[in-house]
Amino acid sequence: MDKKIYIYNTLSLSKELFKPIDEDRVLMYVCGITAYDLSHIGHARAYITFDIIYRYLMRLGYNVIYVRNFTDIDDKIIKKANDENSTVEKISSKYIGEYHKDMDALYVLKPAYEPKATETISEMINLASGLIRKGNAYEINGDVFFRVSSFKGYGKLSHKNIDELIAGSRIPVNEEKENFLDFALWKKSKEGEPSWDSPWGKGRPGWHIECSAMSMKFLGESIDIHGGGSDLIFPHHENEIAQSESYTGRNFVNYWIHNGFVNINSEKMSKSLKNFITIRDVLDKFHPEALRLFFMFTHYRSFIDFSFEGVESAKQSLLRLYQAVNLYGEFKKLIGENRITLKKEDFSAKAENIENYTNDFYNSLSDDFNTAKALSVIFDLVRRTNKMINDSIAQSSINSEDALFLDSAAAFIKESLTGIFGLLNENPKRFIESNSADIAADGGGEDSISGEEIKKLIDERNEFRKNKDYGSADVIRKLLLEKGVVLEDTGFGTTYKFTGTKRQ
RNA sequence: GGCGGCAUAGCCAAGCGGUAAGGCAGAGGUCUGCAAAACCUCUAUACCUCGGUUCAAUUCCGAGUGCCGCCUCCA
Numbered sequence: 001m002d003k004k005i006y007i008y009n010t011l012s013l014s015k016e017l018f019k020p021i022d023e024d025r026v027l028m029y030v031c032g033i034t035a036y037d038l039s040h041i042g043h044a045r046a047y048i049t050f051d052i053i054y055r056y057l058m059r060l061g062y063n064v065i066y067v068r069n070f071t072d073i074d075d076k077i078i079k080k081a082n083d084e085n086s087t088v089e090k091i092s093s094k095y096i097g098e099y100h101k102d103m104d105a106l107y108v109l110k111p112a113y114e115p116k117a118t119e120t121i122s123e124m125i126n127l128a129s130g131l132i133r134k135g136n137a138y139e140i141n142g143d144v145f146f147r148v149s150s151f152k153g154y155g156k157l158s159h160k161n162i163d164e165l166i167a168g169s170r171i172p173v174n175e176e177k178e179n180f181l182d183f184a185l186w187k188k189s190k191e192g193e194p195s196w197d198s199p200w201g202k203g204r205p206g207w208h209i210e211c212s213a214m215s216m217k218f219l220g221e222s223i224d225i226h227g228g229g230s231d232l233i234f235p236h237h238e239n240e241i242a243q244s245e246s247y248t249g250r251n252f253v254n255y256w257i258h259n260g261f262v263n264i265n266s267e268k269m270s271k272s273l274k275n276f277i278t279i280r281d282v283l284d285k286f287h288p289e290a291l292r293l294f295f296m297f298t299h300y301r302s303f304i305d306f307s308f309e310g311v312e313s314a315k316q317s318l319l320r321l322y323q324a325v326n327l328y329g330e331f332k333k334l335i336g337e338n339r340i341t342l343k344k345e346d347f348s349a350k351a352e353n354i355e356n357y358t359n360d361f362y363n364s365l366s367d368d369f370n371t372a373k374a375l376s377v378i379f380d381l382v383r384r385t386n387k388m389i390n391d392s393i394a395q396s397s398i399n400s401e402d403a404l405f406l407d408s409a410a411a412f413i414k415e416s417l418t419g420i421f422g423l424l425n426e427n428p429k430r431f432i433e434s435n436s437a438d439i440a441a442d443g444g445g446e447d448s449i450s451g452e453e454i455k456k457l458i459d460e461r462n463e464f465r466k467n468k469d470y471g472s473a474d475v476i477r478k479l480l481l482e483k484g485v486v487l488e489d490t491g492f493g494t495t496y497k498f499t500g501t502k503r504q
Numbered sequence: 505g506g507c508g509g510c511a512u513a514g515c516c517a518a519g520c521g522g523u524a525a526g527g528c529a530g531a532g533g534u535c536u537g538c539a540a541a542a543c544c545u546c547u548a549u550a551c552c553u554c555g556g557u558u559c560a561a562u563u564c565c566g567a568g569u570g571c572c573g574c575c576u577c578c579a
Binding site: 161317 | 579
């Protein structure tokens with residue numbers, strides 16, 4: 001497999017050939033959540049994006065060391081703890097637990113390390129002390145600030161000019177700081193706040209310092225990939241670069257990857273706008289894989305407009321994928337029962353080559369993780385295999401080349417969708433049964449008739465059908481439909497479902 | 505005010521110098537006693553507008569219009 005991949009680097013605003021520091025190893029750090037509330041779909045997009053990047057790099061054979069942190073000490077957590085008469089520790093551990101539940105539900109793989117800021121305090125103090133020693137930071141009454149003017153690369157990630165930032169500033173300048181751009185590495189604690197001893201008295205860490213400390217602790221001074229939502233570019237990541245590179249004198253990160261935002265009605269989702277949707281809100285109504293697929297249909301760097309209709313559309317697509325896997329299973333069964341004969345001597349003039357598809361698929365993902373394009377390759381393949389299978393069922397035979405192609409196609413679809421995209425984790429039959437398209441209709445439903453009654457009527461109807469008394473059979477079909485029950489005659493017997501909106 | 509992004513069929517969305525992937529929805533068909541489900545086929549004289557460069561532009565350049573984001577905590 002060709003390992004040559006291109007990644008869009010926020011630092012250069014262009015795609016670059018990816019070259020890890022160590023040939024076979026990738027050091028990756030992704031900014032995690034501040035644990036003070038349920039995670040929203042913006043978090044879901046970010047962590048699903050990096051989950052796919054993680055899975056794909058591993059698929060290419062890299063040993064990926066993935067670190068994703070938790071911010072468990074911060075103003076918002078303190079406020080929540082005060083509001084709820086609780087403690088910072090209780091609040092943060094509660095929401096870290098909820099976050100893990102969400103990530104597990106979404107099939108997001110666990111990183112190798114999930115450090116918490118509060119477990120890295122001494123490393124942060126060391127960093128801040130070192131920066132003061134080097135003249136990159138200064139202390140004022142127990143607060144420690146980073147001196148932005150001491151780092152000449154400031155603004156290289158967000159492509160901002162320091163002078164313009166100052167000129168455009170509408171932020172009231174903190175009188176204590178030398179410069180309004182200077183940011184806190186360490187904050188003096190107020191009464192009743194959690195605090196740690198430091199050379200500057202009791203206090204707690206500033207936000208930006210934690211990621212530098214945790215990244216260095218687990219991955220070293222220079223790493224390959226650092227990622228997060230595009231809102232983190234400034235000031236968070238810009239500040240991380242400033243403090244890390246000032247401290248080590250080395251390049252902090254080679255590739256900066258940022259995912260686009262989730263919007264609601266074309267506007268940024270945010271708490272102040274009250275257009276906030278949690279991961280739970282979506283999983284109440286849809287299968288987690290539908291959400292994953294919804295995100296994958298759009299390139300990770302574009303903003304994405306969230307809507308339940310969009311997830312519904314993705315769910316239908318997901319169903320198509322499951323149907324294809326199921327159809328292949330049925331086909332193999334027919335082969336096993338000799339109901340389709342394998343014609344060994346037959347060779348088709350233009351045998352399909354699975355590599356045409358796999359190459360397109362890998363090339364798409366290697367071009368800045370273009371999941372939308374890679375998916376189109378999968379759907380093309382699905383159409384091709386569906387047709388091949390249906391044709392062979394119709395003819396009760398298949399030539400050995402096509403059969404071989406089907407086997408490799410099925411294996412490829414399964415391994416790429418499950419292994420790289422984190423889809424098709426369910427048993428196909430069960431998924432299809434519980435997700436069949438709903439019939440929109442008013443009235444009826446589970447309250448109007450019992451399962452026993454329905455089964456009795458189905459038996460009666462099938463008796464009529466056996467005797468070819470279709471008129472009476474249809475009377476029962478109609479009767480049940482009025483009660484909101486739809487009958488479906490399948491090869492395995494008659495099944496039923498309720499009309500109205502069923503939620504999966 | 506400064507910086508940046510986006511504008512492709514009914515909807516979503518790839519592509520980005522050589523004449524428009526894919527998904528959803530819709531329409532036809534196969535199958536079925538009828539139906540449903542499934543599957544197959546079809547569905548953009550051309551990619552916001554106006555100029556320019558080019559043999560050739562949706563794709564590059566310029567101007568304009570519209571939407572959005574960052575410059576403050578935020579995935």
